[in-house]
Amino acid sequence: MLSPEEFRDEYEGQLAEELPDAPVSSLRKLQYLYGKLYTLGTTGGGQYASYLTPAAANDLLDTDESLIVIRVDLSGDQPRLAEDETGPVQVTRYTKDLIPKVAHCYYQNRGSGIDHSISHKSGKNKSPERLGEYAKHRFTRWPTEDAVQEIAESHNDGWIIETLAAIGSTEAVVDKIKEQVRRQVGGDRTAILTVQIKTESDGDYRWPAEVDVLMRGMRAQRLSKLVSKNNASNSAGQAVDLITEHRTQTVGTAQDPLNYFLGKQVEKFPGLDIENAWRTHPLSEDGALTVMNAETFIEACTYRTFGAKVYYLPYFFGRPTAEHAFELYEMLYTAATEDDDKTPVEEAYEYFKEMPDEEHALRFYVSAVMPHQTSRYDVFGETMNGRLHYPQELAVEHNRIVSDTAAFNSGGDRTSPLPTTESWDILVHSGARLHSITSGWYFAQTFADRDDDDADADDPRIEALVNVLSGGTIAVETLLAEYVDRITSEEDDDNVEGFPSLRVAAQFAQLCALAGSDLDLLTTADAGKQSITVPPTYEEHTMQSAEDIQVIADGGNAAAVKLESFIEDTPALARNGTEDAATTRNDERRGAFLLGALVGAVGNYQEYYEDRSTTLVDQFPVKSITTTRIKKVTQEAVGKTLTYTRQDKKQGASFPGTKFAHIVDQLRESILERDPDEWEIETDDLRFYYALGVTYGMNDRPTADTQTAEEN
Structure with a gap:
């Protein structure tokens, strides 16, 4: 494949002529653009370029005895094997300069069949005897294929194909070919087998790419597979091409690099008549092959997570220009050739972070595909309007939430409302946040734990990831x-x-980031939950303003100030002073939070001062909390608080009122009196x-070693 520099040198001034003349407005048009760039970067331009598969034999490049050439002279009255000094069979190295001459077209699903081209790649490590059989097939099988025979009947040089077939029917000649291969190949080999043909007495032996009728036969053979898949006999006809939007000869069962359009995928195409698939999904013959050639670049821009394949395919908005095509080729080439752990999102971000003026024009096709059954796939959240801005903005906002907010x-004198730890990347500022988000790890840390091997089509982690992208x-x-x-x-x-307090803190950080990223990533149809979608207002590192500090200095309660500040800066908990569904739900939600805060605080007290292994936190797990039980749990938690208050005072502790009064007093109003x-x-x-609330209560303690009366 041409490097980006070589690609630019090769096509400078002429690339625009190769590009589609319409905007990239559909997946098929994007696949066509990718396929066109890949074809130009591998086989070049020309009538047959999109039909060739040069990468299929890359593993054989510059290896010993990797190319076996059978040389035949058709210039006389009778065809014969070459009799010059090179001989009838040449065993040599398959080199880069021979790729376009050999013109190999691989048949991916061939089974025991042969490749589309007269050039054929053998199976791995075949014996000399078996390679001799493959050499024979260049004459006994390929020229006799139905599609190739049709070309022989209509092409001016069709006699060449007929003569090759005649050679194949001559037992003595075929035996000589097999013997020459067996004698010259020095052991088991993987190789490409091809022919050189001489048609003029004073002419040269020509490679397949130099003989038009052989290339026409290759094209016809490959096209025949695009109209006969899934038991269709000839799914082809005149229709409007999905790519060019021009009326032309189209095929109906072309391979799709994303496996969207499949004959067996009847749930996506109800009532599909495979014989008339060209009416439902018409692609021009050349366009279908170009789309299929997009596979290398498409696979380079995909990654796997949660048992699904995520497609993140970049392109530039509008009609492709030459400069944008050069930039896109560089992106795709880099993705296809560099071996690193970056997702395509990160690759694109690295490429464009130094070119902010270009990023606004960049778009992405985004979807996730999960295999459901053999040849059946489920598609998540398909869109042509993905932007780098979406995951990057979320990454920035999450880092801000955990590193720059209260x-x-x-x-002041208290710990942060919620715990953090350097061992959890989701709870600290991370330079790898974009990777965490785009790889799916961001949601794997917070959503319900699942076995990726058993992931199903309704996996909310995949839906969340695709929606963010x-x-x-x-x-x-x-x-x-x-x-x-x-x-x-x-x-x-x-x-x-x-x-699992760290887990809860991570979830809340994520919830805040999703609400506060200016991307409107959260939604709900429930008026009572609208406040959860509103960004929090944690502006500073500390909850304590200058006024708060003065209140505390005058004998106020630092814990109470911190709690009130957290509640009022969290829209889902704040007191709104109105009488609507959101306010009502906030009051109920705040009651649950305050109960959790008391349970967490008392649980901490029990563990550290009472040395209890089982605390109030264990006694009232999250799954035990319901609207029918919450009042009883509150009564027991407050009762336990009063018990510890009396106990501490008997032991000489001096503090006014009830222990954790800043929570208990609010609970009376929020739950006990309702x-x-x-x-x-x-x-x-x-x-x-x-x-x-439990997480808050467990994490709320003085930063100093000495616990003051005000803090109790």
């Missing part, structure tokens, strides 16, 4: 269900020690914010 950074939206309901599933499963997991049985909040919503 929610995850301590200030394409600028789609993720339902709040999906997030909460996934979050709670992961939390409760880890509570039940004997291998997970203690409450009837939670009548709440309308959904269970996942209730449980997640209860879990968030």
Whole structure:
């Protein structure tokens, strides 16, 4: 394949003539553009370029005895094997300069069949005897194929094909070919076998690419496979080509690099008549082959995660220009030839981060495809309007949330509201955030744990990933269900020690980033959950403003100030002062959060001051919280708090009121003085914010060693 520099040198000033004359507005048109660039970079231009498969024999380049050439002289009255000093069979090295001359066209699904071209690649490590058989087939099989015979009947040089077939029917000649191959090949080999033909007495022996009728036969043979797949006999006809939008001869069962259009995939094409597939999915003959040639570049821009293949295919908005095509070729070439762990998203970002003026024109085809059954696939979230901006903006926002806001950074005399650790990349600023998001690891850390080998077509991790890549939206309901599933499963997991507070903190950081990325990535149809989609207002590293610090200095409670600040800066918990569904749900959600905060705080006290192995956190796991039980749990948690308050005072502790009064007082108003049985909040919503509260309460403690009376 030409390097980007070689490609530019080769096609400078003429590339525009090779490009489509219409904008890239569909997957097929994008595949055609990729296939055209790949063809130009490998086989060059020309009538037959898109039909050749030069990469199919790359493994044989510059290896010993990798090319076997049978040389025949058709210039006389009777065809005969070459009698010059080179001889009838030449065993040599398959080199780069011979690729266009040999004109190999590989038949990928050939089984025991032969390649489309007269040139044929053998199976791996075949014996000299077997290679002799393959050499014989250049005369006994390829010239007699139906599609090749049709060309022989209509082409002015069709006699060449007929004469090759005649050679194949001459037993003595065929035996000599086989014997010459066996004698000259020095052991088991993988090789390409081809022919050189002399048609003029004073002419040279010509390679297949130099004999038009052989190339026509190759083209016809390959096209025959595009109209006869899946039991179709001849799915072809005059129709409007999906790519050029011109009326032409089209084929109906061409191979699709993404496996979207399959004869067996009836659920995607209900009522499909495979014989008339050219009416449903018409591609011109040359266009179909060009689309198929896109596979190398397409595969270079895909990656696997969650058991699915994610396609992230770059292109430039509008009609392709020569300069954009040169840039796109460089991107695709780099993706196809460099061996690294970067996703195509990261590759594109690295390429364009120094060219911000170009990035605005860059678009991506985005989808994920999961094999469902043999030859059946499920497609997620297909769009032509993916942008680098979407995952990159989310990466920036997530890093801001965990590194620059008060929610995850301590200030004043108290720890941060939520815990962080350097061992979890999702809880600290990470230079690999874009990789985490685009690889799917970002959602694997927070969503319900699944075995990727058993991933199904409804996997919400895949849907979330595709939506982030394409600028789609993720339902709040999906997030909460996934979050709670992961939390409760880890509570039940004997291998997970203690409450999964870091997991909850990671989920909340993700929730905040999705809400605050200015991309409108969160959505809900429930008015009561609208506040969850609103960005939080954690502006500073510390929750304590200058006024807060003065209040504390005058005898206020640092813990109470911190709690109130976190609640008011979290839209899903804040007091809105209105009487609508969102406010009602906020009140209910805030009650669950406050209960969790008390349970977490008391659990910490029990563990560190009472040396209890089983605490209130263990007694009231997340899965136990429902609207019918929340009042009873609150009563027990407050009762336990009063018990510890009396106990501490008997032991000489001096502090006013009740222990954790800044939480208890609010719980009386939020839950104890109300009837939670009548709440309308959904269970996942209730449980997640209860879990968030537990995490908050467990992490809330003085930063100093000495616990002051004000902090209790």
